Amino acid sequence: MKFLPIVWRNLLRRKFRTFFTIGAIFFAFLLFGVLMAIKSAFAMGVDMAGQGRLMVIDKVSIINPLPASYEQQIRQIEGVTDITHANWFGGYYQDVRNQFATFATDPESWLRVYPKEFEVPEDQKKAWIADRTGAIVGADTAKKYGWKVGQRVPIQGTIYQRPDRGPWEFTIDGIYDSKIKGADKTNLLFNYQFLRETIPAQSGFRDRYNWYVFTVADPDRAPEIAAKIDAMFANSPSETKTNTEKAFVSEWSKQVGDIGKIMMWIVAMAMFTILLVAGNTMAQAIRERTNELAVLKTLGFTEGRILSLVLLESIAIAIVGGGLGLALSYAFITIGGDPTHGLLPAFFFPTPQIIVGVLLVLGLGIASGFFPAWQASRLRIVDALRRN
Amino acid sequence: MLSQIIAVTGVNIRSIPARFGSSTVAVIGIAGVVLVFVAVLSIAEGVAATMKASGDPGLVLILRAGSDTEMTSGLAGDAVRVIQDAPGIARDSAGAPMTSPELFVVVDHPLKRSGTAANVPLRGVSPEAFKVHERLKIVEGRNLEFGKNEIIAGRAATRQFVNLNVGTKLTWGENTWTLVGVFEEGGSVSESELWCDVKVLQPAYRRGNSYQSVYARLSSPDSFQQLKDSLTSNPQLTVSAMRAPDYYGSQTETLQGIIRTIGGIIAVLMGIGAVFGAVITMYTAVASRTREIATLRALGFGSVPVVVSVIVEAVLLGIVGGVIGGAIAWFAFDGFETATMNFQSFSQIAFKFAVTPQLLTTALMISLVMGIAGGLLPAIRAARLPVVTALREL
Numbered sequence: 001m002k003f004l005p006i007v008w009r010n011l012l013r014r015k016f017r018t019f020f021t022i023g024a025i026f027f028a029f030l031l032f033g034v035l036m037a038i039k040s041a042f043a044m045g046v047d048m049a050g051q052g053r054l055m056v057i058d059k060v061s062i063i064n065p066l067p068a069s070y071e072q073q074i075r076q077i078e079g080v081t082d083i084t085h086a087n088w089f090g091g092y093y094q095d096v097r098n099q100f101a102t103f104a105t106d107p108e109s110w111l112r113v114y115p116k117e118f119e120v121p122e123d124q125k126k127a128w129i130a131d132r133t134g135a136i137v138g139a140d141t142a143k144k145y146g147w148k149v150g151q152r153v154p155i156q157g158t159i160y161q162r163p164d165r166g167p168w169e170f171t172i173d174g175i176y177d178s179k180i181k182g183a184d185k186t187n188l189l190f191n192y193q194f195l196r197e198t199i200p201a202q203s204g205f206r207d208r209y210n211w212y213v214f215t216v217a218d219p220d221r222a223p224e225i226a227a228k229i230d231a232m233f234a235n236s237p238s239e240t241k242t243n244t245e246k247a248f249v250s251e252w253s254k255q256v257g258d259i260g261k262i263m264m265w266i267v268a269m270a271m272f273t274i275l276l277v278a279g280n281t282m283a284q285a286i287r288e289r290t291n292e293l294a295v296l297k298t299l300g301f302t303e304g305r306i307l308s309l310v311l312l313e314s315i316a317i318a319i320v321g322g323g324l325g326l327a328l329s330y331a332f333i334t335i336g337g338d339p340t341h342g343l344l345p346a347f348f349f350p351t352p353q354i355i356v357g358v359l360l361v362l363g364l365g366i367a368s369g370f371f372p373a374w375q376a377s378r379l380r381i382v383d384a385l386r387r388n
Numbered sequence: 389m390l391s392q393i394i395a396v397t398g399v400n401i402r403s404i405p406a407r408f409g410s411s412t413v414a415v416i417g418i419a420g421v422v423l424v425f426v427a428v429l430s431i432a433e434g435v436a437a438t439m440k441a442s443g444d445p446g447l448v449l450i451l452r453a454g455s456d457t458e459m460t461s462g463l464a465g466d467a468v469r470v471i472q473d474a475p476g477i478a479r480d481s482a483g484a485p486m487t488s489p490e491l492f493v494v495v496d497h498p499l500k501r502s503g504t505a506a507n508v509p510l511r512g513v514s515p516e517a518f519k520v521h522e523r524l525k526i527v528e529g530r531n532l533e534f535g536k537n538e539i540i541a542g543r544a545a546t547r548q549f550v551n552l553n554v555g556t557k558l559t560w561g562e563n564t565w566t567l568v569g570v571f572e573e574g575g576s577v578s579e580s581e582l583w584c585d586v587k588v589l590q591p592a593y594r595r596g597n598s599y600q601s602v603y604a605r606l607s608s609p610d611s612f613q614q615l616k617d618s619l620t621s622n623p624q625l626t627v628s629a630m631r632a633p634d635y636y637g638s639q640t641e642t643l644q645g646i647i648r649t650i651g652g653i654i655a656v657l658m659g660i661g662a663v664f665g666a667v668i669t670m671y672t673a674v675a676s677r678t679r680e681i682a683t684l685r686a687l688g689f690g691s692v693p694v695v696v697s698v699i700v701e702a703v704l705l706g707i708v709g710g711v712i713g714g715a716i717a718w719f720a721f722d723g724f725e726t727a728t729m730n731f732q733s734f735s736q737i738a739f740k741f742a743v744t745p746q747l748l749t750t751a752l753m754i755s756l757v758m759g760i761a762g763g764l765l766p767a768i769r770a771a772r773l774p775v776v777t778a779l780r781e782l
Contacts, residue, residue, distance in 0.1 A: 016769065017675070020668045027661030034657065038650055060561040061494050061507065063459075063734070064593065096456050097641075158460040165454065165626060204594045239561060241496075254502040255729040255736065262431070262726075266424045270658045273420030277665035280413050284672050 003305075007313050014285065018317065021281050025321025025364065026328075028274040029357060033329020035271070036353040039264055040182060042256060052219045053113065054226055055248050056212040059239040062088075065208030066238050073232065074214055079225050081217050084109035085209035087192060091155040091168070093145060100141050101184070102155065103210075104192040107134075113213055117178050118189075124149065124174030133194050135170035138185035139177045147172050155188070162198055170194075182348040213245065278321075279368035282314050286372040293376040294384030303377040307370075314369025315362065322361030326354065392693040396684060400697045401704065407673055411705055414669035418709025418758055419716070421655075421662040422751045426717035426743055428651035433742040435640050435647070442576035443633030447520070448615060450602040453626045457639065457732050458492040458601045463627070465597035470624050471604070476615030478607040480519060486605040488517040491586050493593050494735045495560045498550045499727070506727075508549060509735040510539075511578070512586030520603050521573065529554035529569030534585045540569040542579035544738035548727040552582075563592045577636065580727065580738040603632075642731045659754065666762025670702050674766040681770050682778030691771035698767035699760060706759020710752045717751075718743045 011018050056074065058064035065087065075083050084106055091102040107129045111118055120128070120136055128134045137147060147153055154167035162168060170190050178185060192209075199206040216222055226242035233240045243251075293306055301309075333349045376384065404411050450471055455461035463471075468489045478486045491512035496505040515534055518524060532538045539558065546552040556567045565584065573579055590596065606612055616629040674681070681694055722743040730737040 014675070016765070017668060017671055020664050020671065024661055024664035024668060027657055027664060031654065031657045031661065034653060058561075059496070061496050063494055064561075090460055156454065158455055158457075161452075161454060204596075237562065251504045251506075252729075254499070254504045255506045262427070266427050266654075270420050270424045270654070270661075273417050274658070274661040274665050277413050277417045277669060280410065281668040281672055284410070288675075 003309055004312075007309060007316065010289075010313055011316065017281065017285060021278050021285075021317055022321035022324075024274055024278040024281075025318060025361075026325040028271050028278065029322040029325025029361065030329045030332075031271050031274075031325075032357055032360070033326055033333060033349060035264065035268070036357075037329075037333045037349055040348060040350050040353075042253065052222075053213055053215055053245040054222055054242055055245050056214070056229060056240050056242045057210070057248075059230075059241045062210055064238065065205060065210050066212065066240065068207040068209060070212065070233070070238075070240075071209075074212060074229055077225060077228060077232075079216050079218060079221050081215045082109060082112050083212055083214035084113045085192070085212045086110070087195065087210050089160060089190075089195070090158040091188070092158065093153065093155055096156075096158075098145075100138075100186045100188060102188040102190070104195040105189050107136075107189070107191055110189065113215055116180055117183055118176045119178055120174040120176045128173035128191075131171060131173050132191055133169065133171055134173035135188055135190035136174040136176050137172055137188045139175055140185040141188065142172070142175045147175075149173065149175060160195060160198065168194075182350070275364055279364060282317060282368040283372045286310055286314070286369060286376070290372075290376050290379065291385050293373075294379065294381045297377075297381050298385070306377055307373045310373035310376075311366060311369045315365030318361050318365030318368070322357070322364065326357045326361070330354070389690065389692065392689050393696050396689060396693045396697040397700045399684075400701045403677075404701070404705075407676070410669055410672050410676075414666055414702075414705045414762070415709040415712065417662050417665040417669070418706050418755050419713035421658050421758065422710045422713025422755050423717050424658055425651075425655045425754060426714060426747055426751050427721050427741075428647070428654060429747055430717065430721050430741040430743045432644050432647040432651060433744050433747060434739045435644055435737070437742045438575060438577055438737065438739040439636040439640050440633070441574050442578065442636040443631075444521075444523070445609065445631065445633055446606050447632035448604045448606060448612060448629050449632055449635045450604060450619065450627050450629050451600070453620075453628045455628075457734075458490075459494075459732075459734050461600045463489070463599045463602065465599070467625055467627070468599055468602055470622065471602050471619065471627065474604075474615055474618050474622075476607055476611035476618065478605040484516070486516065486520050488513060488520040488603040489586070489599040490514075490517065490601050490603065491589050491593070491595060491598075492600045492733075493589065495582075497558075499736075500548060500550050501726075503550075506549075507729070507735040508545065509581040509733065510589070511581050511583050512589030513583055514586050517583075517603070520605050521578070522605075523576075524571055524573040524578070526569045527572050529567075531569055532583065532585060533568075535587065536585070537563060537565045537588055538568045539565045539582050539584045540571050541567055541583075542581050542738075543570055543572045544579040544725065544727070545582060545736075546570055547725060548580070548736065548738050561592065563588075575740075577639075577737060580736060639732050640730060640737070643728070643737075659758065663758050663761045666702065666706070666758055667765055669705075670698065670763050670766040671769070673701070674698060674770045678770075678773065678778050682773060682775050685773070685775045686779065695767040695771045698770055699763040702763025702767075703756060703759040706755045706757075706762070707752070709759075710755025713755070714743075714748045714751050718748070 056066065056070070058066055071083055071085060074080060087104040089102040089104055092099045111120060111125060118136070124136070128136055149172055151172050152169050153172060154169055156167045170188070176185070196206060216225055222244055229242045230240050296306055330349050451458065451461040452463055472485045472487045480486055493510050494507040495510050497508045498504060499506045518531070526540065527543065532540055541552045552567060554567055554569060558565045558567060571583070586599070590598070604615070606615065612631060619625055619627050619629050684694065685691070721741040724741045725738060727736045727738040
């Protein structure tokens with residue numbers, strides 16, 4: 001450690017170059033952080049979807065709602081522990097651009113099926129269950145529009161219209177939050193009974209739900225139970241498709257398709273390029289000093305010590321630049337949140353990727369310092385001194 | 389002065405091959421930025437181009453008031469008849485209004501690229517549709533026979549989804565359809581869709597005699613306001629009317645918003661990163677020539693020619709990088725067709741990456757700026773080197 005001043009002086013000998021090298025690395029890792037958040041956003045929470053939860057939708061398309069009578073039939077299947085349902089409402093607040101996922105459901109069973117994803121204080125939960133026109137809203141959306149518990153908010157429906165064509169008025173009975181990282185806290189959920197009143201019986205759409213979600217006691221039996229349900233409703237006017245929630249979410253994210261993948265690819269290439277430039281410069285800075293290293297050797301420094309001095313220098317540059325980059329991107333993603341304002345609700349920095357980032361920083365430092373230092377240490381002192 | 393500039397710059401440029409390694413790194417860095425910039429934005433351009441191709445300015449789309457897409461709209465059969473009698477709509481030779489009431493649903497069908505189910509738009513139309521949508525033409529097989537369970541598929545849909553060939557039987561729920569033809573419509577969104585007889589589709593989806601939209605051809609380009617006023621003031625109707633280009637422009641706002649926001653962030657971060665990269669590369673180039681530059685100065689060359697020569701070199705590398713990046717983007721991405729989920733229509737939309745000339749021009753400008761920005765600081769440093777110290781440097 002007594003040689004730290006040497007490392008420090010070496011870093012400062014060309015301040016300008018050190019500064020810009022650190023800057024380039026900084027931006028490369030800033031980019032890396034943003035890239036990882038985009039990747040997780042495009043995966044749309046595939047990793048978070050519950051294994052123990054299954055979904056049932058109409059086999060032809062999710063836009064065809066399933067009869068309400070299916071609820072009892074599914075509940076009676078052995079191994080099914082609980083079931084809830086939802087209807088896609090498609091609402092917006094004041095302006096059509098202010099859209100967030102809104103659905104009509106059964107409050108009690110929904111909160112039982114999603115205890116961790118939708119955490120609501122006990123008193124708010126009670127209030128919502130008892131309130132026909134009540135709704136709960138995610139913490140993110142509540143914060144965005146400044147909604148408070150007890151407030152009445154007008155939501156314009158795009159699919160379902162009120163008979164008077166005015167907006168739907170919901171009372172915010174609760175605000176849900178979730179401790180799960182990357183959980184979607186933008187939804188608004190309200191009581192299906194409120195919606196049901198406005199659907200004419202003869203339309204054929206009353207008492208029909210877009211999807212069911214149910215839990216099973218043993219996730220290993222999920223495929224078997226899914227097959228049983230699909231067989232039960234086969235050859236009926238509403239055939240079903242049952243699968244794990246995870247399978248549905250991943251199918252959905254595949255619909256978004258190549259775009260996410262292409263962007264990832266492109267950014268990875270960009271990062272690689274910047275690192276190439278920065279790494280080359282760092283290597284160059286050491287190559288320039290070959291004869292200095294030879295002098296150190298003459299003074300009795302061992303090869304190992306010279307190697308570690310050089311490595312320390314390049315790793316220091318990588319850590320300062322990369323560390324700042326990762327830290328800032330983390331702050332940007334966590335505090336700034338979704339840059340598209342609600343289009344990518346699951347926008348967060350996944351933990352495993354932070355580790356990958358740190359490893360990349362160290363790898364850069366070692367790779368860019370090791371080769372020139374190794375080359376220098378192998379040179380005969382006489383040749384190295386004569387160089388340049 | 390000028391002769392000095394030319395002389396020094398000439399020396400610099402001719403000596404680039406001698407510094408091949410570091411110059412290549414600079415060129416690769418800038419080419420990478422340009423490639424990324426062009427590639428990301430060509431996605432947004434491609435989506436926009438598809439939407440533009442869809443917006444026939446002579447067409448008006450009528451939806452239920454309050455609905456922003458066909459998917460969420462709904463119009464009863466009676467309302468459709470009232471709409472058809474509205475003024476401002478063109479009439480065919482027999483005097484019938486040129487309107488096309490349509491039903492828009494989605495069905496699950498596997499994608500070629502992943503093998504998993506995705507939402508394919510299925511549009512029910514009546515015979516009038518083929519008069520209203522003038523540009524639509526059958527390019528394979530034949531057109532629908534109305535009253536039968538037959539389907540025609542858009543060209544782009546056949547490329548994105550499995551097993552959409554003429555003669556294939558497709559089963560959704562209790563209905564089995566035969567695919568009888570493939571159509572094109574000048575690269576518009578409808579090429580991502582399947583079309584069938586609306587009268588067959590209505591009962592299959594429990595829609596009674598209801599529709600979701602009415603497309604109408606205007607009798608003249610100026611008759612839009614007349615049609616719109618008459619529809620919105622009619623107490624029997626609660627509808628909104630939009631020109632087709634406006635409607636399709638709004639349909640991909642979300643998708644384009646995502647692409648452009650993300651693309652913008654990436655481009656800015658990368659751009660700054662690349663400028664830093666260019667700076668250190670040029671700096672290294674200058675540093676390794678310190679003695680050369682000092683010699684020139686000692687011989688009586690001014691500092692301006694030295695500055696100019698370094699900047700010119702940087703700009704040159706920038707342009708070379710820009711051209712290479714743009715060319716790769718062009719060859720790799722232009723015309724590449726893929727499909728994605730359009731959140732607003734809740735269905736797949738196929739589009740081609742569009743590397744437009746404007747995009748390439750902007751990219752070249754960026755590479756130029758990066759070259760100048762990268763060369764400036766090292767150039768000033770080179771010019772301000774004290775001659776004596778520099779001559780002594782290694």
